[in-house]
Amino acid sequence: MSKAIVLVSGGMDSCVTTSIASKQFSKLALLHVNYGQLTQQRELQAFKDIQNFYSIKDSLIIDMSQFNIIGGSSLTDSNIPVSKTDLNNKKIPSSYVPFRNANILSSAVSWAEVINAKSIFVGAVEEDSSGYPDCRRSFFDAFEKAIDKGTKDDTKIKIETPLIHLSKKEIILKGVKLGAPLHLTWSCYKNQEIPCQNCDSCALRERGFKNAKIKDPILN
């Protein structure tokens, strides 16, 4: 039985993706990245909670210092404020971390080649999201071709994005149906005890639960 890697940030999307992957693969390995984001500790906790929930032994936590040094995003540079949410704004928001998914995927591929995993699951969402360019399926398709060319000839690794065309509402409903532990996830971009409900990520989450007519389990 082949093995799959799941990229798990600790947010809802990666939680539901883990749930989907667990139905398709008997062996999962979870990858989490600390990249100096404001909510690093909170996200790491959510990652560990999800890992424990699914009793997955194989995990890798990577410290990626480059984003913090490079900056250019409100998530990694404290001089750039986290924008107040504006989901109707079609511009790429200040939370965009340049080419983040390529950095994370590259590490996942290195790991996959060593542990012989055949698939990498990513909980990226294309439409109902913040519009990050590295969350588009066209990017993952192009990256898959780069994997084919840049690894050993007998290495075949697919990038699976089961949520890519879903809305937040649909992701939540799928998560609930699959019994995904949404109560363990963290979405807020700010580093505080309770979600700010003011950033894009909180706003997307709130709208999703509202449309799904479900109460968000992390809110009192």
Place this chain on the structure above:
Amino acid sequence: MSKAIVLVSGGMDSCVTTSIASKQFSKLALLHVNYGQLTQQRELQAFKDIQNFYSIKDSLIIDMSQFNIIGGSSLTDSNIPVSKTDLNNKKIPSSYVPFRNANILSSAVSWAEVINAKSIFVGAVEEDSSGYPDCRRSFFDAFEKAIDKGTKDDTKIKIETPLIHLSKKEIILKGVKLGAPLHLTWSCYKNQEIPCQNCDSCALRERGFKNAKIKDPILN
């Protein structure tokens, strides 16, 4: 005048590539990666020496812990011995670090997007080399497409590989012609005072200088 990033390991190829890039761009930014390789300190020294030689101010040194944790290569896992050279062996040698160039390039692209660099120079060599899959031009072509899809729409970044089809001999002759500081470079895979002259990297270098009919300036 636009800016270019050069990936500089500290070896001959990246040194000559820096020299070529310096003729085409008035502003260079150099990227070096520590990845827990055995010769990390020696390579970092070579990087700094090359940077000083060209009086380049803009540089970024990234610590990539993932390769060390992931292993799978004699360069990053001390349990895997550095193979004795066998340049006629067509198999990928034990020094192959899985998907290394994608990890490094991804960081370079993140940086390029923030500092607005239009080109990334890589001293990869396809034929006269160790046969690493992520040193083939077909990989860089595929990766360039992934950059196009995964960055902002107005971001255009090219990957330049001026040495890709050259032999080691030709690289050395080009370096000498351009006045590249080959005496500052380091190639050996082993962590010792003088090159082992027994690993693939030393063997490729030795053969290159022999064919170029030039004495290697780092050897007495």
